[in-house]
Amino acid sequence: MGGVSPTGNGKSTLANVISGTNKFKESADSVSETRRIEVAEFEENITQDGSEKIRYRVIDTVGIGDTRLTPRAVLGTIQEAEEYLEKGLSQILFITNGRFTEEEKIAYKLLRQVIFDNEVVRYTTIIRTNFPEFDNEDACERDRRALKNENGELLDIINSARIIYVDNPPINTNNTRRNVVNKETREDSREILLTLLGTCRGNYRPENLAQMNERIKNYKTEKEKLEAELKEKDKAMKEQGEKLQGQIDNLNKEQDRKMKEISDNCDKKIKEAQDRADQQIRDAQNQGNLSEKLLEMIEKNRADAEERAREDKKIIEDRAKADMKEKEDGLRREMALQKEIDGLKRKEIEDKQKNT
Structure with a gap:
């Protein structure tokens, strides 16, 4: 016995x-x-x-x-x-x-x-x-x-x-x-x-x-099971947080890439406007008809083209920033909601531990 x-x-x-x-x-x-x-x-x-x-x-x-x-x-x-x-x-x-x-x-x-x-x-x-x-x-x-x-x-x-x-x-x-x-x-x-x-x-x-x-x-005792569950929950929370943060970091990198692309495109248009103006001036000089009035018109066209390029740049940048911000805000809201849910689940497990 x-x-x-x-x-x-x-x-x-x-x-x-x-x-x-x-x-x-x-x-x-x-x-x-x-x-x-x-x-x-x-x-x-x-x-x-x-x-x-x-x-x-x-x-x-x-x-x-x-x-x-x-x-x-x-x-x-x-x-x-x-x-x-x-x-x-x-x-x-x-x-x-x-x-x-x-x-x-x-x-x-x-x-x-x-x-x-x-x-x-x-x-x-x-x-x-x-x-x-x-x-x-x-x-x-x-x-x-x-x-x-x-x-x-x-x-x-x-x-x-x-x-x-x-x-x-x-x-x-x-x-x-x-x-x-x-x-x-x-x-x-x-x-x-x-x-x-x-x-x-x-x-x-x-x-x-x-x-x-x-x-x-x-x-495993109930306490050990809860500790393992809590450890697994913390691991999942960390992985989810890292995933969302990675998506935000990728958005920031994408925004930097787009901003550079927009800036490069603007600089290209300004350079093209400058090159056209220079070519027009050279052509007029070769033809012997470069008057002061024509020079002023060429310079004005160049300045207008540069201004349009800068305005287009600002519009595209603002639109891209707003789009990126909306996506980032969505990810941060998802991160905050997930953190709140995980916090409630963690508290539930901790309460069980106290009662074990």
Whole structure:
């Protein structure tokens, strides 16, 4: 049989009570003392004369909620029990000391989706520890109903698994009388647990054990998933921003190219007007009829042609600038909208992280 639960729910104490030993290190606080897989074997008489015995093996796992270990490290430690899993388990004891917490829900998710498979429910017993009224069936039944009403997410296991109530108070306090009373309470709890084990039938050997290493390797916590999602979102935001900025930069380059082209065209027209004026002056000189009045007319035509070229340049430049500005403004609006949308998505992911 194996025991799993978040840190501080009394797995090691329960293992000692079932085995009738002190092989498992108990802890009174929420910090798990179990850092590796621990195993103890013991025998129990199944006949009064002791002629028939049954041999049990108890496996105590590391606390799934141990804050000193990452979830993947916890899974890696549980993975050490693979040799025992290959032989099969008669029962898995899922230990809780009250209402199911988020840690316990995560523990069950790991148990069912990563470590074992959906069949684990059939071989799971919920052990409700630290329940002083464990010998009062009415109190136990009230608590069973409360567990079902308050834990919709775990109804499948609560409805399918047995719920057993025990109380395992410490027996190493400074009060000798209390230790004696607590030891008697633990003996009563042990009788309940041994009776449970006596009714367990079958041998649970997960069919997907061969893939367990791969599942553990690929496992990610909700926090890790959110961090990966946030990282991917930041990467996409950066890429989108760089893409839009690249389009704006290309527009600016295109505008510079067009402005140069317009300026070069204007300079070409001005030069052509100057060349025509010079040619007209040379022709008139060769013909001997270059009068002052003709020179003035030629210069005026040249000046008018230059002015038209400059006016055309300004009109074309203004039109090109307006067109480029409209395109750039559109890209900047798209960039701002995308940034706002990405900001909202990022905040949503960050809010999920805070609640994880």
